[in-house]
Amino acid sequence: MATKTEAGIPKPVLLDLHRRMVRIRHLEENLGRIASEGRVPGFLHLYVGEEAVAAGGCAALRDEDQITSTHRGHGHLVAKGGDFERMMAEFMGKATGYCKGKGGSMHVSDLDLGMLGANGIVGAGVPIAVGAAFANKYRGTDLVTMAFFGDGSTNIGAFHEAANMACALGLPLVFMCENNEYAEYTARERVMAITDVADRAVAYGMPGVVVDGMDVVAVYEAAVEAVERARRGEGPSMIEAKTYRFYDHAGVQGLGRTYRSDDEVERWRARDPIELFEAQLSKARVLSKAAAKKVHDEVAAEVLEAIEFAEQSPLPDPATDLLTDVYTETGR
Amino acid sequence: MATKTEAGIPKPVLLDLHRRMVRIRHLEENLGRIASEGRVPGFLHLYVGEEAVAAGGCAALRDEDQITSTHRGHGHLVAKGGDFERMMAEFMGKATGYCKGKGGSMHVSDLDLGMLGANGIVGAGVPIAVGAAFANKYRGTDLVTMAFFGDGSTNIGAFHEAANMACALGLPLVFMCENNEYAEYTARERVMAITDVADRAVAYGMPGVVVDGMDVVAVYEAAVEAVERARRGEGPSMIEAKTYRFYDHAGVQGLGRTYRSDDEVERWRARDPIELFEAQLSKARVLSKAAAKKVHDEVAAEVLEAIEFAEQSPLPDPATDLLTDVYTETGR
Amino acid sequence: MSDANGDSRRIITYNQAFNEALHGLLAEDPDIFVAGEDVGRYGGVFQSFAGLNKAFGDERVVDTPIAEQAIVGLGIGAAAMGLRPIVDLMFMDFVMVAMDQIANQAAKMKYMFGGKATLPLTITTTGGAGLGAAAQHSASLEAWLIHVPGLKVVFPSNPYDLKGLLVSCVRDDNPTIVTLHKAMLGSKGEVPEGLYEVPLGEAEVVREGSDATVVAIGRMVGFAEEAAETLAGEGIEIEIVDPRSLLPFDTATVVASAKKTNRIVVVHEAVRSGGIGAEIAARIQEEAFDYLDAPIGRVAAPFSPVPFSPALEREYLPDAADIADAVRATLDR
Amino acid sequence: MSDANGDSRRIITYNQAFNEALHGLLAEDPDIFVAGEDVGRYGGVFQSFAGLNKAFGDERVVDTPIAEQAIVGLGIGAAAMGLRPIVDLMFMDFVMVAMDQIANQAAKMKYMFGGKATLPLTITTTGGAGLGAAAQHSASLEAWLIHVPGLKVVFPSNPYDLKGLLVSCVRDDNPTIVTLHKAMLGSKGEVPEGLYEVPLGEAEVVREGSDATVVAIGRMVGFAEEAAETLAGEGIEIEIVDPRSLLPFDTATVVASAKKTNRIVVVHEAVRSGGIGAEIAARIQEEAFDYLDAPIGRVAAPFSPVPFSPALEREYLPDAADIADAVRATLDR
Numbered sequence A, B: 001m002a003t004k005t006e007a008g009i010p011k012p013v014l015l016d017l018h019r020r021m022v023r024i025r026h027l028e029e030n031l032g033r034i035a036s037e038g039r040v041p042g043f044l045h046l047y048v049g050e051e052a053v054a055a056g057g058c059a060a061l062r063d064e065d066q067i068t069s070t071h072r073g074h075g076h077l078v079a080k081g082g083d084f085e086r087m088m089a090e091f092m093g094k095a096t097g098y099c100k101g102k103g104g105s106m107h108v109s110d111l112d113l114g115m116l117g118a119n120g121i122v123g124a125g126v127p128i129a130v131g132a133a134f135a136n137k138y139r140g141t142d143l144v145t146m147a148f149f150g151d152g153s154t155n156i157g158a159f160h161e162a163a164n165m166a167c168a169l170g171l172p173l174v175f176m177c178e179n180n181e182y183a184e185y186t187a188r189e190r191v192m193a194i195t196d197v198a199d200r201a202v203a204y205g206m207p208g209v210v211v212d213g214m215d216v217v218a219v220y221e222a223a224v225e226a227v228e229r230a231r232r233g234e235g236p237s238m239i240e241a242k243t244y245r246f247y248d249h250a251g252v253q254g255l256g257r258t259y260r261s262d263d264e265v266e267r268w269r270a271r272d273p274i275e276l277f278e279a280q281l282s283k284a285r286v287l288s289k290a291a292a293k294k295v296h297d298e299v300a301a302e303v304l305e306a307i308e309f310a311e312q313s314p315l316p317d318p319a320t321d322l323l324t325d326v327y328t329e330t331g332r
Numbered sequence C, D: 001m002s003d004a005n006g007d008s009r010r011i012i013t014y015n016q017a018f019n020e021a022l023h024g025l026l027a028e029d030p031d032i033f034v035a036g037e038d039v040g041r042y043g044g045v046f047q048s049f050a051g052l053n054k055a056f057g058d059e060r061v062v063d064t065p066i067a068e069q070a071i072v073g074l075g076i077g078a079a080a081m082g083l084r085p086i087v088d089l090m091f092m093d094f095v096m097v098a099m100d101q102i103a104n105q106a107a108k109m110k111y112m113f114g115g116k117a118t119l120p121l122t123i124t125t126t127g128g129a130g131l132g133a134a135a136q137h138s139a140s141l142e143a144w145l146i147h148v149p150g151l152k153v154v155f156p157s158n159p160y161d162l163k164g165l166l167v168s169c170v171r172d173d174n175p176t177i178v179t180l181h182k183a184m185l186g187s188k189g190e191v192p193e194g195l196y197e198v199p200l201g202e203a204e205v206v207r208e209g210s211d212a213t214v215v216a217i218g219r220m221v222g223f224a225e226e227a228a229e230t231l232a233g234e235g236i237e238i239e240i241v242d243p244r245s246l247l248p249f250d251t252a253t254v255v256a257s258a259k260k261t262n263r264i265v266v267v268h269e270a271v272r273s274g275g276i277g278a279e280i281a282a283r284i285q286e287e288a289f290d291y292l293d294a295p296i297g298r299v300a301a302p303f304s305p306v307p308f309s310p311a312l313e314r315e316y317l318p319d320a321a322d323i324a325d326a327v328r329a330t331l332d333r
């Protein structure tokens, strides 16, 4: 699991990887902030710390490719090109949100971007990814679907059925596991007798690799290989990115929790994927500290505008919105 | 997958293995016969050809150990000590059957023998085996549970969840896979991108071995090793027995089917587990052809008596039996 | 076949009606495909899918692993991408294995996404008892399904409706579930050759009558017709309403009949407690309260799993005699 | 706490009542154990299981993988072996993932085995909306469960009943499902210290009245009591019946109240179509037809998934005002 260097990757790609991570980070940090001020209803599962996985994975995809997501889906949508305003509006339950306020954090989605939805049911997004990949193959396109899922979700049946079916049907699907070592408040080793989720790939007959999930280049290069393999019609593969969530399972508490030690959190925070990458980039003279700060400032401003937009946006109107969108009215 | 010799196994065990297989064979052949005469209602999934798996597996267990089964469960119950009369009566829907005629072939069971039931839902027996194994460990006993399941069932979620949970909790559970190369009318290679189901063991962190499922000694020795491991508290293991069903998925048609060639069937029938074993036993002077025939004759007679018993047995009476056994009336 | 007058009527089985609807639909629209266990090369365990794989190939008539969650998920994802999947769950009992994908995912996706998703997904399955298939292969779960906003649910009682409802479901842009009753697969009826639609949400008055209304679904419609003959011999004329589609449900037609006959019996095969008969009865008394001369009767299975032994199963299942008794009871009040 | 007269009453929350019942039950019977996701060392996502793991150890308060089918299967197998498992499904929505193990396996095993199996299995879960948890974390599925012979189903509306019903369920020799309403976890009530049972199948008349009967379940009982206050101000006295256990269901008490007040409104949080209100209404009109002066009204959620935005969810959920309106409507007839 050696740390990859950026060598050989075109500069625009490196800058793109950086920007995607920064966009996720600022959206999530600000979302956490306003949530702790009580301005965001419902449950909130922040992606902070895992940015390299969504960024590295989605950077290897085309706009027309699809992804499926989880309950921790904000980062995936941002990495796939999600619009801050419509996201913030959705998280606040506003009519201008991606889902008109009907979905919220756990169901935010943008089918136009090929983001087939965050999902409230652990593992349930993976069978849906199988269907999207099936459609790509059925239509004879070379489009690829990437399913994001957590370590804990690989213990549930839906994941298993989907992985086996994708391999049996030889579908263009990439299984991207975010192994952050915990399922909610329970450590991986207490609910799984294996260390590497990637070991599960052989059970289905697909290649499985482990990468440093705090190293965006490592994730990106593994993703490119898996995506190209899928495009060539050679079937699914699995990538396990070892990563960590800096905040709690839900909400914004990071430290002082009983189920994991502050030491552990600090050790992982010391390998912040954005800081690591910025150090690499400045050392390689690809992006100076100053230039990096400029990216952060731009993105931070964009997030604040998005929050403002969301705050100003109207709530959905029960009289007109509550019972619409249950069925599609058009027949064929 | 070298064929094991009987060397080193005490004669009584060898004779026991032989008798268990013969008992299954005669029960099933006769059941198939009377079924094709229209004397048995409902669906019937015969075990003929796979006798070595149930016999070898159950011979490695104690009477107090438990097994879970599948829709193809007759062989498992016989191997665990099932009574012919109560089985035949159950298959015919009679009040004297194991389940008072309420369960039939797909739900035949005898909790007193530790046979936790045939099961109509593919894969659903395996989580129940996890519960039985948990109880054995919880009570501090050294009892073991063996879950029988087919190759096709390893593609469904329930199997996966159970396998992972058993390994995570370190339960005394043996996973015994009957790989007969088909799930109903669909060949294994069309729905699974791997050849050996045993390759799935590594996904859970348990040992997995492949044995010749037509060689009862091979199955028995692998089962003994796995069972002893479980008794020692060292957790689950998986055994994949390569076997074949001589008859159709359901019913008694063997040849002339579209989904598999008669050649294939004949090749496998040439490795009839009972004939193979009897050849070994007579060569080793453990059981002469004559003595073997005697076993067959005894068992055949017992089966005919059981059919007679079942025929003579009363049907359940709707007035008194239909709505009983839905709930347990005793509280605590 | 031709009758004496030489005008030819096309009589085929319920199972054939299903099969020819699929042939027609796959020929009509390249976006339609079929996936499920043994539905491909083998043609399905009941041969309901016979010939499709040969005619349309492995790509469009797909054999899947035993994985009901992934089978429905396959349909959801493909439908979200604009295809029109038909996925099969061999027995309705297996709906339970895939319940999350059906009720939490397929049914809710459009709403959760603020209307953006369109899921032209059809799920086919076989329900009902009567074959000695015991407690895990005899399910009648329509009551669960009508409790799920986002789904459309049909339960055809004859070959004509089966073909027309299946066509409507596959052409509909929402997740639909078509249940065949496995004890009716060989039952015959007149069916036109080409594709046609039986509209979703339209009940049919199968028989006109003035003394009482029997609302029956699926296989129970045939039993109601038997009961009607018996009762006619006693001078009792019942009206029979077959809702055909359970969600959306044609309350208006049922209520109109209730207002006409003033006495109602609702019939289904599932157990009474929590059955669809409760919902139908609740709606009738809500909308026709002042017209009712007697309590709305329910004929349904008693409260137990489906027994294996035919001796018990026969008694367990509602039949024509039970329906006739219930009608007499409501008239005796 | 102590009131003016100095007699001390013990007031705790709904969640605490659940927790102390579990502490008492595990202390009482070594065959009882708890298993589920995060229920062990962490004490459960709502801390409902707090302290149990510390008190009884990892062996008896077990953290499991995310695997609802295996969690219920664990309970079934262990119960068949004579233990008394309490398995938790964090959110009622996840019942769908485990539906086969619950409804095909646990509920039917005894019957399929001719009575031999005894399954003292308790499933605990949290249902209901009101927390902005959206469409997949707000389920009310009791209507599905009462359609399953072999299960027992309770839905406590207050801390006292929660503790007593949980004790009864765990001591019962059948598969039982206890649903906590997650919006009520902090609600308070008087609860005795030791273990006691609230019998399964016994409804409670929460408030006596003569003008109309409101049958409300779970969280709706509190709303009905609010509505009663409002209506009392208008001179309308309603009787409130809380079934408490939904299967078995105390039809007699509900019917007696219907015969007394002649006007009934049934209230639940789940969507109306196929909801438990339909079954309750159907039974009342079957048994009290001649006593009814108006159609039985139903107050329930409209036909859509649970919306996320509190602006929509507030409107979506039945409340005291809806109940009061429904009572007035039935009286205006």
Ligand SMILES: Cc1ncc(C[n+]2csc(CCOP(=O)(O)OP(=O)(O)O)c2C)c(N)n1
Binding pocket: A071, A072, A120, A121, A122, A149, A150, A151, A152, A153, A154, A178, A180, A182, A183, A184, A249, D037, D066, D068, D090, D094, D097
């Ligand atoms: C079927 C199901 N079971 C349980 C839950 C509750 N739950 C939500 S997130 C979560 C943990 C998921 O762990 P993992 O897959 O590793 O993702 P992570 O949260 O670590 O990103 C659980 C148990 C759920 N949403 N769905």
Ligand SMILES: Cc1ncc(C[n+]2csc(CCOP(=O)(O)OP(=O)(O)O)c2C)c(N)n1
Binding pocket: B071, B072, B120, B121, B122, B149, B150, B151, B152, B153, B154, B178, B180, B182, B183, B184, B249, C037, C066, C068, C090, C094, C097
């Ligand atoms: C959940 C579920 N899906 C489908 C079926 C229908 N079915 C019964 S047996 C069977 C094939 C099982 O194959 P395998 O596990 O290999 O067992 P075998 O029949 O070969 O012994 C299928 C698909 C079922 N009973 N349950």
Ligand SMILES: [Mg+2]
Binding pocket: A150, A151, A152, A178, A179, A180, A181, A182, A183, A184
């Ligand atoms: Mg995790």
Ligand SMILES: [Mg+2]
Binding pocket: B150, B151, B152, B178, B179, B180, B181, B182, B183, B184
């Ligand atoms: Mg097989």
